[in-house]
Amino acid sequence: MPELPEVEIVKQSLNKTIKSKKILKVSVKNRDLRFKVEKNFELKLINKKIKNILRKAKYLILEMEENLFLVIHFGMSGTMHLVKKNKRNINTNLSFYHSKTLPLKHNHIIIHFSKFKIIYNDPRRFGFFKIIETKKEFESYLNKYAKEPLDKDFNYEYVKKKISNRKKNIKNILLDQNIISGIGNIYANEILFYSKINPKKLGSELKFIEINRLVKFSKKVIKKAILMGGSSIRDFKNSNGERGSFQKEFKVYDKKDQLCPNLRCKKKIIKVNISNRSTFYCSYCQK
């Protein structure tokens, strides 16, 4: 579900609430996430204080005392909910693309603090929670991943070097976390529209100006999405408290048969399948 901007929003919310708080109790209702939640998960976290909350690409990291790192990935459908304690209500305070109501099913992991608890919900269970116990191991774990658009040295030279010998189409390149990290299906579509690049074009075919636009608009789109609280799709209709509003800015994503936002164009956005992912673009503006 969440791409870089959505995970960043979670990070920012958590920084306001659980930073420097102590974990009093952990309960795991279902260990069968994408990777099995380890046996000693609860024991390792209990009585630890949270030092900091970090993000890298689509990963959220809770940095604990004693060089303990809890790495969280939300998969396709993971969400985090903050619920005040000692209240019977089911209001959550941490609803990004979700309603303010805690879902009834699929609440797999609950982390208790003195005045509230955070609940991890994930219907499809593609997400995971992993504990890393040394700083060294933590750093090498994250260094595996490619640079993300917001990195200072994510620039023309970096992207050029990464893609110029690739026979892979640019849409799949943007989704490949080993080439560029943090971008998912929504933002890949949007970035390619702004960059005026046909998603089927191969990495090796991109010209100087196209790579430049790709770098520029990757940064712009991701930054703006963060400023707008991320994107809330699918369930945002029935939610009165969703935080994200970047879905209102979508130019092509989920816009099949709608007019191209470029007013001079007047053609319709088309939808095609690229490697089993829906891809939306204007075949006139994106060459």
Next chain:
DNA sequence: CCGTTAACCTGAGAGC
């Protein structure tokens, strides 16, 4: 090494 596809899961919505 590289690129593509299928598989992992549940639920919502469309069409009949």
Next chain:
DNA sequence: TGCTCTCAGGTTAACG
């Protein structure tokens, strides 16, 4: 109302 089918914000093992 209910059935079947397709699709969904991600990742990766397995294959050629």
